[in-house]
Amino acid sequence: MSGSVTISRRIEWDMAHRLGPRCTTKCKNLHGHRYVAIATLAADTTDDLGMVLDFGDAFRVMKAFVDGSLDHACIVDRGDADLLAFLIQQGDKRCEVEFPSTVENLCSWLAARFQEGFDTLPAAAGRGVQLVELRVFETPNCYADWKVQPAS
Numbered sequence: 001m002s003g004s005v006t007i008s009r010r011i012e013w014d015m016a017h018r019l020g021p022r023c024t025t026k027c028k029n030l031h032g033h034r035y036v037a038i039a040t041l042a043a044d045t046t047d048d049l050g051m052v053l054d055f056g057d058a059f060r061v062m063k064a065f066v067d068g069s070l071d072h073a074c075i076v077d078r079g080d081a082d083l084l085a086f087l088i089q090q091g092d093k094r095c096e097v098e099f100p101s102t103v104e105n106l107c108s109w110l111a112a113r114f115q116e117g118f119d120t121l122p123a124a125a126g127r128g129v130q131l132v133e134l135r136v137f138e139t140p141n142c143y144a145d146w147k148v149q150p151a152s
């Protein structure tokens with residue numbers, strides 16, 4: 001039977017954010033989440049063992065970025081000047097971005113960061129290993145999906 005196969009790897013981290021004064025709901029307040037991301041990868045060709053990518057290699061890339069930039073950080077929109085100034089004054093771990101930290105924006109941005117990491121893997125070289133889908137849960141009930149643009 002014809003078809004294609006993908007693999008998926010999950011990672012979790014803790015992070016603070018706020019949507020700030022422009023948001024009229026409770027999410028305007030500084031608060032934290034246990035975020036969950038599930039990355040789905042495909043490849044043009046599998047490796048000698050039939051793997052899209054070893055789960056360990058995929059996880060190392062995701063963990064390096066998550067631990068370095070996101071875990072126990074506050075993600076902050078550079079436009080949220082008051083929060084940014086506070087984090088700098090406190091010397092707290094922060095992840096500065098150019099967008100409000102909705103889960104939709106975070107998901108699209110994180111997809112690009114993960115793909116940059118996968119591109120550095122020797123095990124992925126020349127096989128067209130690509131992130132095709134990323135699901136990010138902000139709460140157990142709320143998530144966003146990013147999907148790769150189909151080639152035209």
Ligand SMILES: Nc1nc2c(c(=O)[nH]1)N=C([C@H](O)[C@H](O)COP(=O)(O)OP(=O)(O)OP(=O)(O)O)CN2
Nearest residue numbers: 019025026027033101102103104138139140141142
């Ligand atoms: N489209 C979006 N809507 C909302 C976002 C978002 O990123 N995109 N974010 C928030 C809040 O930051 C919050 O994390 C979600 O809160 P809530 O809807 O209350 O989700 P819960 O799972 O906590 O729901 P409960 O029923 O209160 O447990 C809001 N909206």
